[in-house]
Amino acid sequence: MDMDILQDYLPEARELLEKAQENTLRLEADPGNDEILASVFRAFHTLKGGAGFLEAEHLVSWTHHLEDLLDKLRSHTLTLSANMIDAILKGLDVIDDMLQQLGHGDNPTPGPRDLGLLIQQLAAGQAPRPQDASAETGAFGMDATRCPPAEATLLASRRTTVDGHHGVYVERNDTGSRSAPDGNDEISEAEFEAVLDTLYGNQAPGLTDAPESSCLAGDEISPEEFERVLDQLYGGQAPGHAAPEPATQAQPARTADAPASPVRLPIQNLNAQAVLPATPVPVANSTASARAQNIPEAADTTLRVDALRLDAVMNQVGELVLLRNRLASAVSSLGEENEDMARIAREVDLTVNDLQSTVMRLRMQPCKRLFQQLPRVVRDASRQLGKEVKLDIVGEEVEIDKTVVDALSGPMTHLIRNSLDHGIELPEVRQAGGKSREATIRVAAIHLGDKVRIEVSDDGCGIDRQFVTQKAMDKGVITQEQAARLSEQEALELIFRPGFSTKDQATDLSGRGVGMDVVRETVRKLRGRLDIQTRLGLSTSIAMEFPLTMAVLPVLYLRLRREIYALPISSIDSLLDIQEHRIHRMGGRSVYRVDDTLVTPMVDLGALLHERPLRLGSEPMEGVLTERGLFMVSEVLGNEDSVVKPIDFLAERNWYQGATISGKGQVVLILDPGTLIGRVLEQATVARTLPTQRGAA
């Protein structure tokens, strides 16, 4: 396998795949849209072409049959049915698997035989076998019956029409006139070329109108030619995002000459280059036509860069940031007489800031990448569960750090499935309860200052705290005594405890190894925070907030006796002078009355980290107010834009987010406020449930 081609092919193929999936789902609502049909067709075609160069024969044959099917749909030889959409979607999943195999350096194994046959049958205009169809019966209001074998096949299906009515469709397909699949899954390059010829006739690139192409070997086409042909075919409407991949069409030798870095020229627009740092701006326009219009001028401005290289740049900038901090600290200790040094340090400071935000922007990606898988998840799951669900997606254009986009894909899917599985009621139940049959799941990304908030909410049945508490007791997550003391919110948050969401509820949907505890852990690792709100019978909303960037972490340094720690500024509300008369005891916990409207738990860092509480009046004390509690420290020292270094030698359960190096060159541990507060509340719960032991101690 040619690794250079593979490196070019894989990301491109994944993009095509995502686009194809999105478009296939759109076809469901708009089956007659030629433009979309053509785009999906082209995706398979391009996938196949590249797979051919990679000699991934099974991928070639798999895409070939899908291409075949789409070709007939495109040319209106066949009419799109729900069965076909199912088959195409499943076919896409298979391609995804194959791409993963390729990614591991393996030549893909053959796709599942049944599905392959089904696709071929569909492409041949035959109805799928009954057992396949019955599996879908009822879920989508569709039934298909295969007519007796004949030269021509009649396909009857019950379908939902575009305007929402149900109807029976009977189609006649003349199978005899088409070339039936010969069972050979492989196509040779010659065959591939032949297919192209059939498709494009004398317009086939390389044969006629491109003068420069005549010097190429006869069976090679240049990417430019291919592009042009496609443009002729589809005009300016060609969906830019799924633009054919020149590199994959190029001959191996040509690709080998190319620079080692996988650099790709077209796609996407150049807006991203001009935005202010840290301000998310839509990168991709949401409509295909708008995107298509952007293509011409954008064509030469986008590079595809290996993520590893980006990470390397990021890390180096991180080191630079730390050095900048040290320089600033060293210069400030020189005193006032060094005006020159101070000015240089200030300029270095500004330059590094600029560099940092530029590099940060390189890593920003629109949430669209995170959300685009969700319509499929909702579609599949709702059909399987017999639920009717509308998915609203808001804020696709909001940008967030790539790390978050990458890490959150699993948890997002889980949250959606969870909502579908446990949150949303069956249509009849909803109707009986006075709700609309169709439920709504809303996924939103919202930009809030230095954070991005991602919400998954539904208008389902909400979460029953008593049920959750009971279940947590049954599963031994908490004791009965603890359960009795939980606040409502704490009861709700039990669903995030490890060991809560396991086995017995593991329907096919929610229990796929990602539990709510994993969601919480992922959010924690991304330095985010998780919040859950529910109204019984009405709605549930899970909100996750993440820092805009993972690259730099603005921290507040604080002193606890002789040690220095850091807290992420994103978690801090304000700094307070602690006044004794505002401290109260409530249910075994120390709370602080910040003002008339806010009473918050107190977190004594001395007690937690030194096992020796800070004593007000005997030693200096200041308060750091966070959203969920007031941290008591000896002194707040100052702030700095820092860079997080992961710590890997600590136990799983710890309260650090990582470490950083301060301007003074000290290694400083960064505290995780969420975990610390959780621990304090936990301890208070334990303390309250063991009053006798405590009294005896």
Added chain:
Amino acid sequence: MEIQHIMQVVDASFVARQSIEKSLREIDRRALNAMVLVKRHGNTLAGYGVVAQAFRERAANLKESASHLQETIAPLIQAHMRILQHQRFVASFSAIAQAMAQYGQICASLENIRTRWRDTIAREEVEARKILLRLIATVDVLQEGIEEQEYVVTNGRIEAALAEDTGAPLMRVSRDMGEAVRTVSNAIRTYRHQLESLAYESSTDI
């Protein structure tokens, strides 16, 4: 110089120092609060960030000046206590001279010693006055720092007004900063008056 007056100034020094230290801590906390607020709002409050940073730097400078204040108060007190000590000597020599005078005796060397101590005290009083003037100069530096800080606070108010639509409570933060600066400003002004009255008295003594 009246010892009780010196004691009053010593007490005032203590109170002023405590009040200045406390207010400076408060100012620093306000400045950090503002920095936190700015950081929390991404880039939208960058303008205010500059102000908050300046406020914090000035607060650090003020702290530095205040520590010089402490360095000057201690020698002043020590100088005056040394004078007090030496006045005791003069007093006891005077008592002896008085007692001898009752018997009509005059001891020239005793008178000599007494004069020598008086001269010493006079020199020490000049020295103490120098320290006092140095202390007042230090307080002036502190006062200038406070004025700069007040200027920064005003800038902050303008920036806050400009950034009002971001929803960040900048006006409140600016007001808090202004209040903290005013407290320290008042403490310093009162202290300066007390030092001035001591300086006036010492100048009439000499």
Added chain:
Amino acid sequence: MKAAPIFEAGSHRWWILYDQEERRVIDANVYVMESNGQSLILDPGGFEVFPQVFAALVEVIPPSSLKAAFVSHQDPDIASSLPLWHACNAQIQWHIPKLWEGFIRHYGALEAPLQNIPDEGGDVLIGGRRLEFIPAHYLHSSANFHVYDPEAKVLFSGDVGAALLPPGHDAWVGRRDRTGRAFDEHIAKAKYFHQRWMPSNAAKKDWINRVSQLEIEHLCPQHGAIYSGENVQRFLNWFDELTVGMGIRP
């Protein structure tokens, strides 16, 4: 001289003023206890070091808060500054061993208000907190008292525990040393002082019995450094073992 806090709990504080600059006289510590804005100065020191003691004192308390002074015995390194303090603040009540009243007046300030402590001890109220005068006669003076603050668990122990330390010394005996090595090093510098200045083994035993009843977190001598935590018991054990009164060879 430097000031350092020994104990701090709200408005209740103890301070040590230590490491005096004047080396021609014996280095002595001065202690200050403050409670609710009133303060007590313990063994305020000699006439010569008064200016530096005073300057160090006003770093930690306003001089007007001084309500009382305690004088453990009659020695000049302890009480010869009396007339100067009195000149600064005539309101200060002087708690002195009754036996030494006539002697102490020799330092001057005949009109200063002296409060005699009888041989069996007594107490004093400072800012609402009661401090006890613990008899420590013959350690080393024939009428000698220590002061105990039961709330702060501080014992001011006069010359008991004293050590002759070089300039720049620390206020504590190896506070962070758990091994006892720092104590051993320190106590060598305390040995001669106790052997020679303390006259009576019987008085020593009597004192140890008395003091062992008290809960002591900080044992604060007038010379040398403070014994805190485990060092308190280490000192009591060491002192118990030591034979004193070596000026007379049996």
